[in-house]
Amino acid sequence: MLYSSQHLETLIGCLARLPGIGVKTAQRLGFHLLRVPDENARDLANAILRVRDEVGTCLTCGNVSETQPCYICRDDKRDLSLLCVVEQPGDVVVLERTGAFKGLYHVLRGSLSPLDGAGPEEIGLQALIDRVRKERFQEVVVATNPTPQGEATAHLIRSLLEGHPVQVTRIARGVPMGSDLELFDQATLTRSLEGRKEL
Amino acid sequence: MLYSSQHLETLIGCLARLPGIGVKTAQRLGFHLLRVPDENARDLANAILRVRDEVGTCLTCGNVSETQPCYICRDDKRDLSLLCVVEQPGDVVVLERTGAFKGLYHVLRGSLSPLDGAGPEEIGLQALIDRVRKERFQEVVVATNPTPQGEATAHLIRSLLEGHPVQVTRIARGVPMGSDLELFDQATLTRSLEGRKEL
Numbered sequence: 105m106l107y108s109s110q111h112l113e114t115l116i117g118c119l120a121r122l123p124g125i126g127v128k129t130a131q132r133l134g135f136h137l138l139r140v141p142d143e144n145a146r147d148l149a150n151a152i153l154r155v156r157d158e159v160g161t162c163l164t165c166g167n168v169s170e171t172q173p174c175y176i177c178r179d180d181k182r183d184l185s186l187l188c189v190v191e192q193p194g195d196v197v198v199l200e201r202t203g204a205f206k207g208l209y210h211v212l213r214g215s216l217s218p219l220d221g222a223g224p225e226e227i228g229l230q231a232l233i234d235r236v237r238k239e240r241f242q243e244v245v246v247a248t249n250p251t252p253q254g255e256a257t258a259h260l261i262r263s264l265l266e267g268h269p270v271q272v273t274r275i276a277r278g279v280p281m282g283s284d285l286e287l288f289d290q291a292t293l294t295r296s297l298e299g300r301k302e303l
Numbered sequence: 304m305l306y307s308s309q310h311l312e313t314l315i316g317c318l319a320r321l322p323g324i325g326v327k328t329a330q331r332l333g334f335h336l337l338r339v340p341d342e343n344a345r346d347l348a349n350a351i352l353r354v355r356d357e358v359g360t361c362l363t364c365g366n367v368s369e370t371q372p373c374y375i376c377r378d379d380k381r382d383l384s385l386l387c388v389v390e391q392p393g394d395v396v397v398l399e400r401t402g403a404f405k406g407l408y409h410v411l412r413g414s415l416s417p418l419d420g421a422g423p424e425e426i427g428l429q430a431l432i433d434r435v436r437k438e439r440f441q442e443v444v445v446a447t448n449p450t451p452q453g454e455a456t457a458h459l460i461r462s463l464l465e466g467h468p469v470q471v472t473r474i475a476r477g478v479p480m481g482s483d484l485e486l487f488d489q490a491t492l493t494r495s496l497e498g499r500k501e502l
Binding site: 106107108109110111112114115117118119121122123124129131132133134135136137138142144145146147148149150151152153154155156158159162165167168169170174175176177192193194196197200201 | 305306307308309310311313314316317318320321322323328330331332333334335336337341343344345346347348349350351352353354355357358361364366367368369373374375376391392393395396399400
């Protein structure tokens with residue numbers, strides 16, 4: 105037996121099941137949680153339990169939330185004419201971090217991937233279309249990932265909203281800031297040329 | 304506000320306080336804990352709480368344990384004539400993993416570091432000496448780290464046990480297996496020459 109404590113061994117086993125956490129890191133974290141002030145360890149345990157007990161899905165936007173609607177949907181400083189569509193809750197966080205978007209969000213359940221059984225129904229496209237038809241957005245910004253699945257999702261959203269008086273836009277795809285042109289593939293460079301703007 | 308859920312934000316904050324876990328990893332883990340089967344997340348939370356509630360220190364060897372004595376101290380397949388001294392509980396784990404040591408352990412509370420206020424009393428040297436005088440070990444293997452602090456601790460242990468009928472040994476210091484001589488410093492290479500053995 106590697107550990108002198110069965111409870112510690114169990115904890116390290118649970119930590120090692122987390123993504124990106126190997127056995128060595130799990131061991132370091134396990135001993136750390138044993139050593140830190142009691143409060144720090146309990147705060148973490150209780151935060152996990154609270155998230156599982158209380159966090160669900162915002163019925164308006166599909167984002168994770170313990171309130172109905174979520175903090176973002178009921179924030180009255182938001183621009184109600186703009187809706188940004190993303191694949192998952194984590195995408196909202198990265199976009200919020202930019203501070204560049206002040207509208208509302210709609211969170212799908214992933215992107216179209218028929219081979220994995222993810223059709224329009226499974227990813228919640230109908231709820232998005234219903235919402236856009238009901239509310240008065242002037243623009244829907246489709247911010248699904250620049251992957252084949254994300255692009256297919258974006259195209260389907262555009263066709264489903266055809267005829268509805270709303271502008272459907274797609275986030276710019278091109279070369280990332282701070283990068284080197286020669287690092288990128290043909291598709292990225294082609295997009296970056298097609299999307300060129302006057303200086 | 305970055306997150307649509309206050310509870311999720313709290314959880315990610317707790318995760319980001321763990322050593323080696325940055326904000327991005329904490330965010331990934333937070334969303335992961337929200338998504339995994341309920342049981343997995345609760346097992347982790349409960350394992351943290353159980354470790355804090357029930358794991359203490361083995362009064363015999365100083366290792367972490369929820370029983371008195373710990374699993375290793377009461378394992379009757381152990382060689383009672385051998386005692387290995389280490390700086391911290393994690394060191395027992397790495398030594399156990401080798402399968403090369405079948406004796407008992409004594410876990411200090413770190414190593415001598417007078418500038419940080421860690422003298423012989425603080426690191427629990429007296430308990431070690433008392434234990435060695437009381438029990439019938441034939442050999443005490445000092446496996447403190449090969450750092451100035453660990454070396455000083457090893458030397459003090461040897462002098463405190465002077466006159467007592469026990470062999471005090473030190474783990475070999477030299478070049479690690481699978482490495483390249485030119486990567487190592489003078490001190491390591493000197494040790495490795497001094498500690499040479501007949502082939």
